[in-house]
Amino acid sequence: MATFNFWILRGQDLSIKEDAVNKKYSEAIKKVAEKEKQSIDFLIKGIINGDIVVFKNKNRDTNPCAVGRGLSIKINANIGTSPLSSDIEFEIQKLAVAEAAGADSIMDLSIGGDINGIRKTILKKTKL
Numbered sequence: 001m002a003t004f005n006f007w008i009l010r011g012q013d014l015s016i017k018e019d020a021v022n023k024k025y026s027e028a029i030k031k032v033a034e035k036e037k038q039s040i041d042f043l044i045k046g047i048i049n050g051d052i053v054v055f056k057n058k059n060r061d062t063n064p065c066a067v068g069r070g071l072s073i074k075i076n077a078n079i080g081t082s083p084l085s086s087d088i089e090f091e092i093q094k095l096a097v098a099e100a101a102g103a104d105s106i107m108d109l110s111i112g113g114d115i116n117g118i119r120k121t122i123l124k125k126t127k128l
Contacts, residue, residue: 016054020047028056028064035063036071046070055105063127065104077103079122086113088121095126103128 019026025040029047032054033040043066046052052068067074077098079091091110098106106128110118 015058016056017047020044028054032064032066036066038070042070060123061127074104075102076105076107077101078107078109080109081112081115081118082110083112086110086118088113088118091118091122092125095122099126099128 016026016028018024019029020043023044029040029043032038033043036043043052043054046068047054052066052071054064054066056062056064065074077094079094079098081087081091091108095106106122106126108119108122
């Protein structure tokens, strides 16, 4: 059976884990600690032990999110078009409802219409 290192995905850096190992309090870790009402030390210990993972897209201005032991439950909202209904304004409304309801993440599952255009528009409209 092959072993897979989840920390090395297509050459991406390990900045959040490296920050934790080096006891650096990055903005992502600070924001997660505040949102989760946990101490930074608690998060750093969990990240180092592999009990907590912090998600943050370094290529976009998004809010960091963390999952793992001792953290709150996360809500993911799935939105998307179909071959029968492809209205970007309706997708933006669904996005707004999901954000207002407290979603931690959004997943676009569009399979109809201008999929690339829809995803680009959704990414512009959210920090999730």
